[in-house]
Amino acid sequence: MSKKTKLVDKKGIRTDGRELKDLRPVKLEIGILGNANGSAYIEQGKNKILAAVYGPREVHPRHLALPDRSLLRCRYHMAPFSVQERKSPAPSRREVELSKVIREALEPAIFLEEFPRTAIDLFIEVLQADGGTRCAGVIVASLALADAGIPMRDLVVACAAGKVDGQLVLDLNDIEDKEGEADVPVAYMPNFDSVGLLQMDGLLTVEELEQTIDLALDGCKRIYQLQKEALRGKYLAIREEVQEE
Amino acid sequence: MPFFFESKQIVTPGDLLAEGDYQASGNTYKFDAKIYATRMGLVEYKGRTVYVVALNNFYVPNAGDLVIGKVVEVNLNGWTVDINSPYVAILRASEALGRPFKPQRDELSEFLGIGDMVIAEIIAFDRTRDPSLTIRERGLGKVTHGQIIKVSPAKIPRIIGRKGSMINMLKNETQCNITVGQNGIVLVSGRTREDERIAVLALNKIEEEAHTSGLTDRVTEMIRKEKSGGKQ
Numbered sequence: 229m230s231k232k233t234k235l236v237d238k239k240g241i242r243t244d245g246r247e248l249k250d251l252r253p254v255k256l257e258i259g260i261l262g263n264a265n266g267s268a269y270i271e272q273g274k275n276k277i278l279a280a281v282y283g284p285r286e287v288h289p290r291h292l293a294l295p296d297r298s299l300l301r302c303r304y305h306m307a308p309f310s311v312q313e314r315k316s317p318a319p320s321r322r323e324v325e326l327s328k329v330i331r332e333a334l335e336p337a338i339f340l341e342e343f344p345r346t347a348i349d350l351f352i353e354v355l356q357a358d359g360g361t362r363c364a365g366v367i368v369a370s371l372a373l374a375d376a377g378i379p380m381r382d383l384v385v386a387c388a389a390g391k392v393d394g395q396l397v398l399d400l401n402d403i404e405d406k407e408g409e410a411d412v413p414v415a416y417m418p419n420f421d422s423v424g425l426l427q428m429d430g431l432l433t434v435e436e437l438e439q440t441i442d443l444a445l446d447g448c449k450r451i452y453q454l455q456k457e458a459l460r461g462k463y464l465a466i467r468e469e470v471q472e473e
Numbered sequence: 474m475p476f477f478f479e480s481k482q483i484v485t486p487g488d489l490l491a492e493g494d495y496q497a498s499g500n501t502y503k504f505d506a507k508i509y510a511t512r513m514g515l516v517e518y519k520g521r522t523v524y525v526v527a528l529n530n531f532y533v534p535n536a537g538d539l540v541i542g543k544v545v546e547v548n549l550n551g552w553t554v555d556i557n558s559p560y561v562a563i564l565r566a567s568e569a570l571g572r573p574f575k576p577q578r579d580e581l582s583e584f585l586g587i588g589d590m591v592i593a594e595i596i597a598f599d600r601t602r603d604p605s606l607t608i609r610e611r612g613l614g615k616v617t618h619g620q621i622i623k624v625s626p627a628k629i630p631r632i633i634g635r636k637g638s639m640i641n642m643l644k645n646e647t648q649c650n651i652t653v654g655q656n657g658i659v660l661v662s663g664r665t666r667e668d669e670r671i672a673v674l675a676l677n678k679i680e681e682e683a684h685t686s687g688l689t690d691r692v693t694e695m696i697r698k699e700k701s702g703g704k705q
Contacts, residue, residue, distance in 0.1 A: 265531070284531065284559035295601075298559075339502075339511065343533075344600055346559040374486050377529035377627065379500065379511035382487030419487050419509060459485040459513055463528060463684055470685045 235404055236393040243403055244273065251387070251399045251447055256368075256458035259375050266376025268458075270368040273401055274358035279368035281376040284346035292347070297340040299347045302331035304365055306354040326362050333366055333386070333415035333424035339379040348378060359402035360388045366415045366425070367451060374459055383455050384424060386415035387447035389440045391432060396439055398447045405429075412437065414444040418452050480517050483684070484510040484525060491523045498524035514627075515684055528684055532558040532626040532656040534595050534604040539613075541621070541654035542606070544589045547582045550574060554591060557623065557656045560603050564593060568607040590616035592652060592660070612652075619650070619662025620669050624680045626657035631683040632676065639679065639689055646696045647672040671699045
């Protein structure tokens with residue numbers, strides 16, 4: 229791995245001005261699409277991602293329907309303009325993989341067995357990408373599912389941690405992801421202390437990996453609180469408005 | 474007796490509501506003697522039971538429910554009806570004609586065509602087969618006039634109100650006939666367009682502010698204001 233840029237300076241400040249264990253600023257919005265059953269939007273640093281949920285609804289094509297539970301279908305897609313160099317709108321190998329791992333991270337959270345022979349369609353559209361989009365995708369997707377009124381065991385959160393310039397850091401951005409030593413995204417359900425997604429790209433020792441996972445889980449717990457605030461916010465705003473009248 | 478919220482507080486999926494010897498009722502589940510919410514909504518503690526009044530959900534058919542649906546297909550021996558639910562409903566010809574169905578004599582599209590709205594009751598549903606409907610009882614059948622509006626099925630209890638208080642007020646104040654389908658479809662038919670417009674406005678307000686208190690009074694006030702032409 230060739231070093232081009234200095235990613236962490238002597239004071240432990242990263243390229244975007246954060247300290248090693250800081251998260252990027254997160255902005256969450258709920259229910260922003262009129263035609264979807266549930267939707268959410270996230271801005272995490274320079275990431276901008278939309279999620280939409282349709283269903284549960286009839287399964288088309290019919291033969292995909294499962295007799296004992298609902299079918300969760302997930303499409304993670306990056307807009308052609310979401311990255312520096314135009315990306316082909318056709319689903320790439322990477323997008324197919326991310327669709328699968330995001331789906332598998334969310335599946336255990338949903339009471340799929342309550343709605344056999346139906347489908348829940350989930351669309352995650354990355355409008356602007358700056359590293360860690362699979363984690364941000366999981367965060368918005370679970371908010372969109374909650375907004376759609378789909379019963380869930382817990383909200384699913386995700387956050388990455390990794391190693392950059394020899395230091396363990398939280399919530400990597402694009403340049404840290406590309407030029408750093410390692411990136412470990414983790415998806416997590418806090419109520420059950422269960423991990424639904426764990427990947428590693430790069431090199432870490434066993435001890436470093438353990439520390440990195442702990443760091444990522446800590447980030448998850450912080451974002452979890454933001455998710456809950458965002459969900460409540462949608463309805464609290466109306467309630468306060470009415471009380472003022 | 475650890476409760477973790479106050480009644481009527483807004484909770485989100487995964488919120489821990491209570492711990493110990495409690496009964497998990499609507500929109501909650503129990504795991505390791507802990508009760509969690511499964512949907513967004515307002516939490517309620519009633520004695521030993523804990524439940525959540527959902528703010529958004531979708532319609533799961535239930536035998537005996539009154540629903541309003543749209544005919545989407547005319548089949549050989551009945552109709553397929555979209556009832557705003559994950560499951561499409563089946564209306565069999567014999568349940569519509571009130572007599573045995575003779576394929577050689579009866580042309581089904583003469584009774585109900587594609588796009589027609591019907592008020593129907595659910596006869597049976599068990600999630601392994603599609604729900605079946607009937608329109609043989611009084612008050613059921615094809616919709617001939619009025620306006621259809623769609624609300625979240627979670628808000629239907631609020632539109633009806635405690636012992637029908639809200640719906641009765643709406644009917645009296647707007648002079649409209651209002652049929653509420655449990656699936657979130659509401660039929661409003663009044664003598665004039667203006668009456669219907671006010672009723673629809675009121676229903677939208679109820680949906681928007683379903684989770685607030687003192688709603689019936691505010692809606693009454695709004696209707697009276699609208700009737701006097703916005704003056705006051």
